[in-house]
Amino acid sequence: MTSKSLFFKLLRENVKRRAWAIALAVLGFFFSLPINLALTMENAIKTKFWRYNDYEQLIFAEGISEAEKLAKILEIKTQIVLDSVKFGNGLIAFLMIVAAVVIGVSSFSYLHNRRKVDFYHSIPVRREILFAVQYVGGFLIVALAYLVNLGILMVVSCAYQVPLSSVLGTAMAGWLLNLLFFLLMYAVVSIAMIMTGNMLVGILGTGVFFFYMPGMITLLVGYCSTFFETIHYYFLTGDGSPFMAAIKWTSPVAAYITAIGWNMDNQLGKHIPALFIALFAAVALALLALELYRKRPSESAGKAMAFKWSMMPIRVLLVFAFGMGGAMFFWLLQSTIVWLVFGAVMGSLISHCVIEIIYNFDFKKLLSHKLQYAGCLACVLLAVMAFRFDWFRYDSYVPDEGKVAEAAVDIRLDSGWANFLEIEPKEDGTLGITYYDGVEILPDHMHITNLAPVLRIAEQGRDEALERRDKQMRRFTDHETAAGSSSFIIGYEGDGEEGESGRYNTRVSVVYTLKSGRKVYRQYDLYLSQVMDDYSALYDSPEYKDGLYYRVMDLQPSDVAKVSYSERNKRVSVNPDGNSGYGDLLTAYQADLAELTTTRRLEENPIGQIWFVSRYESAYAEQQFKLYEQRNAGVKTRMYNYDLDSSQTWPVYPSFKRTLSALEAHGIPVGDVVPDDEIRSVMLDMSGVMRELGLRELEEEELAARYPLSGAGATLVFEEPENIRLLMDAMVDEECLSFNGLCDAQVAVYVTADTAAMTGRTGGYLQTNKITPEIKALFKGTPLEEYDLTGETADGEMAMDVPVMAESVVVD
Structure with missing residues (x-):
């Protein structure tokens, strides 16, 4: 008898003996594929395709032809079938993981029984053929059960009028890709079973092979985030993190889950190298399983481990973990x-x-x-002490200036309001939007070569991080109290007043590009007031500003599709100039933004915001609007432009003379988009002030007696035109305030202006350096009279000059 005929005869007998595994696999795929599709389709029909129509019931408008209705329904039904059979279906993925474990254990469980091992190994058949019979038999059970039920699903699909041609290709691609990762997991389970002599130990070994490396890497990430103050979150968990990459590819289950997240519909091409690597890994692991099977001692059946040489490494790795x-x-x-x-x-x-x-x-x-x-x-x-005491000197690291080629800096105070995104064409011709982290995208646009200010800011951040780290490590340390007893200091790092530490607390992320080409990520939490000179030098430099605001600084006049301007929650469209379009406005804004300094930001907040919508952004908005209409079968629904725009909002400061002049030339009444006479009332919410003054618990009668003008509530309402003008002159819009962060506002007092226009209400805060004596006079007889609104020091001196805007105000 030839080896080929012997192999197939043994394979046939092996499959017959594993009828229970075949029945289990067939039932699992039967309920996961055709039955699940039928249930899903029936539920979709009963709910008028609510889940598959952007969570709205599919209702057709009048005038829609019957052919259009049927085409829309067929499109949704086809998508339901595609979701059921494509690679990435979570239910099928779970079933494949379970099948890999069950079939892998059953294929080689006989190795754990001495009588069965003696019987099989007494047969005059080479071990290679015995291994191949068991291995191939297990694979065929899953592959054929999956394929047969795919065929039944195709019949169900046709019963719901979904043509076979529209789903067959996706179904076969899903079948192949799922089997590829099944082979990867199946090989690992087989190795675990061959290396052990007991079924329970083999299952435990499978768990170790599946989850040890992801678990250890996750633990390492935990140690780094716990003990290193300056480690950057993007380096730990971002898309470019080596830790996340290692988690994805050091376990077959993790690799499978990672692949499920891929977009195989339109981006299969870019994942082909990874798929080939997975295929080679599956083949290599199968060959390793074969080699282990060949060398496995027969007498190891019944023992915990089949190979003595494997016991020590596995023990050491597990004990260490x-x-x-x-x-x-x-x-x-x-x-x-x-x-x-x-x-x-x-x-x-x-x-x-x-x-x-x-x-x-x-x-x-x-x-x-x-x-x-x-x-x-x-x-x-040694490992835990190295982290605890930072023997790596990770937090102490600041590179030598001579080793750094360039740097990119992301200061949260400057970029917290910015959206780092790109709109680009996809492989299917549509536009897609991709969001980035600042440290991920800024190195492509920000190339700071004047490194001295950056390094001095980093050194200050490093020093504060080391001090904070020392406090953090000692936060549960016993300290003697005045009475001689011990107490725990909880949250030790938060002690101290803001005045003692500085102002303008923010997070600074730095990406150093070394001359070797390696990128080093660090983040620091510090007060910019400690390095204001260096911060000013950095912010005022073209390298920093052009890189941080690249989405507007790199914009060309020909790329601008439309422009909008907003004040006091009212947005108006800017009409293009007949000759230059928006070129004059864009050029003016770029020049003003380039000349913006920290000195100006310390003195003023933006008065409005402007949108420069690029042609890509406009096209993307139009695409999304058309998709919305298609999902709703032609139902016309009004959608405001700002709901569609993915463009960035940019601040307009009072000192932007070029921009203000250009806006006025385009017919925009800057500073008067919502005139004061359109504001019916201004309301001041004092709840934060009352909370800080400890007044919230007072009875209404006592509160009214102490503050007769405030009444029992926490809201002051001003309706007199002169008072409205005073308050609105000092008010900064909530959205505008978020652009700056250097010019203080009294955030304990929330200001709401009720306008007569369709814009409704607009909210904001009182800008501290605009609170005049006349404004303070409005608050006599209210809790605000006792509250520090203007930054007075303890000795009564003013922390900043307050301009006097009127001689007197009559308080009603």
Whole structure:
């Protein structure tokens, strides 16, 4: 008998003996594919395709032809079928993971029974053929059960009038891709079963192979985020993070889940290299399983591990992981070195004992290999102490200026309102929008070569981070009290008044591009007032501003599709000039923004905001509007332009003389878009002030007696035109205030202006350096009279000059 005929004969017998596995696989795919499709389709029809029509019932407008109705319904039904069969269906993915474990365990479970091993290995058949029979048999059970039920699903699809031609290609692609990752997981389960001599240990081994590396990398991320103050979140968890990349590709399950998230419909081409790597990995792991099967001792059946050489590495890796995990657990509870060491000892000791018991099936062996345990514990303690005391000097790192080619800086105070996004054509011809993190996109646009201010800001951030780290590490340390007893300092790092630490607290992210080409990410939390000179030099430099505001600085007049301007919650469209279009306005704004300095930002807040909508952004908005109409079967629904625009809003400061002049030339009454005489009343919410003054708990009668003008409520209402003018001159819109952050506003008092126009209400705050004595006079007899609105110092001197705008105000 030839090897080929012998293989197929043994394969046929193997499949017959595994009827239970075949029945289980067929039932699993039967309920996951055709039955699930039928249920989904019936539910969709009963709910008028609510879930598949942008969560709105499919209702056709009058005048829609029957053919158009049928075409829309067929489109939705086709999409339902595609969602059921395409690669990325979560139910099928779960089923494939379960199938890989169940079929893998059942394929080689006979290796854990001594009588079965003796029988199979006594047959005059090479081990390679025995392995191939079991391995291929398990694969065919899943592949054929999946394929047969796909065929039944196609019949169900046709029953709902969905043509076979529109879904067959997607179904076959999903079948192939799901089987590819099944093979990857199946090979790992087979290796775990071959390396063990007991089924339970083999299943535990499968869990280790599936989750050990992702778990260890996640634990490492936890250590870095806990013990390093300056580590950047993008480096830890962003799209370009080496940790996230390692998690995705160090486990077959993680790789499968990662692939499920891909867009295989339109972006299959860019994932082909990764798919080939997955295929090569599946083949390599299958060959490794074959080699292990060939060398597996027959007498290892019934033992925990089939290979003695594998016991020590697995033990060491697991004990190290549990030791690190135990140390982190107790550090999070108490954050002291004593508990850190305790967690390391207990985590490693318990895991070592449990592993020894599993290895030997004997409780008396729980303390075997004491030297190995001592070595593991030493490694764990060295690792946790290295993080605790930063032996890596990670937080102390600031590169030498001579080693840095350029830098990109993202200061949250300057960029917190900015959207970093790109609108680009996709492979199918439509426009897609991609959002980026600042440190991900800014290095492509910001190339700072004058590194001295950047490095001095980084050094200040480094010093504050080290101080904060020291406090953070000691936040549960005992401190002597005046009475001689001990107390815990909770949240120690938050102690101290703002005046003692500085002003303009913000987060600064720096991306250093070294001359070697390597990028180094760091983030610092610091007060800019400590480095105001360097911050001013950085902000006023063209390299920083052109990079940070690249979406408007790189914009060309020919790229602008439309422009809008907004004041006091009223947005108006700017009409293009007959000759230059929007070129004069764009050029004026770019020049003003380039000349904006920190000195001006300390003195003034924006008075309005402007949109420069590019042609790509306008086309994307139009595309989204058409998609909305299509989903609603031609139903016309009015959508405001600003709901569609994905463009960035830009601040307009009072000092932007070029921009203000250009807007007025285009017919925009800057500063008077919503005139004061259109404002019917101004309301001041004092709830924050009353809370700070401890007045919220007073009885209404007592509060009214102390503050007769405020009444019992927390709102002041002004309706006199002169008072409205005073308050509106000092008010900064809430949205405009978010653009700056350097010019203070009294955020404890929320101001709401009720306008007669269709814009309704607009909200904001009182700008601190515009609160005049006349405005303060309005608050006599109210809690605001006792509240510091203008930044007075403790000795009564003014922290800044307050302009006097009127001689007297009569308070009604």
